[in-house]
Amino acid sequence: MRPEHRALIAGFTLIEVLIALAIVGISLVSIGSVMGTSIRGARALDRHVALLDAARAIEAGLPDRAQPSPGDLSGDFSGNRWRVNVSPFLEPAVDPHPSSRWIPQSVAILVTSPSGATLRIDTVRLRRRDPR
Numbered sequence: 029m030r031p032e033h034r035a036l037i038a039g040f041t042l043i044e045v046l047i048a049l050a051i052v053g054i055s056l057v058s059i060g061s062v063m064g065t066s067i068r069g070a071r072a073l074d075r076h077v078a079l080l081d082a083a084r085a086i087e088a089g090l091p092d093r094a095q096p097s098p099g100d101l102s103g104d105f106s107g108n109r110w111r112v113n114v115s116p117f118l119e120p121a122v123d124p125h126p127s128s129r130w131i132p133q134s135v136a137i138l139v140t141s142p143s144g145a146t147l148r149i150d151t152v153r154l155r156r157r158d159p160r
Contacts, residue, residue, distance in 0.1 A: 079147040082108045083139045087149070090135075109140045117152055130154040 101112040117132035
């Protein structure tokens with residue numbers, strides 16, 4: 029082969045280089061969007077875990093079973109507003125006058141973060157029936 033002919037077939041053309049750069053650019057944009065989504069998901073998970081921690085701390089700080097009578101409690105914990113509603117546990121399948129020494133109570137804990145995200149936990153606590 030002549031040296032001039034070898035120079036014509038060696039290397040990449042300008043279109044091949046542009047296509048390779050476009051593929052690299054698309055790949056980088058895809059990776060960036062996946063990372064952005066992952067970061068947003070991690071932040072949302074961190075906020076949710078913080079609300080759960082606050083709700084657990086509030087639940088642990090509730091008065092013992094003998095004290096919470098129906099009503100509302102509210103306050104502020106680590107910048108999160110919270111409200112606890114204690115009410116009689118009313119279900120059609122539950123006998124309202126059981127012979128048991130325990131009375132079921134519905135406890136609803138609502139925690140709101142400064143950003144406005146809310147978490148609600150509904151649970152049931154047993155309270156000792158007043159001796160007669």
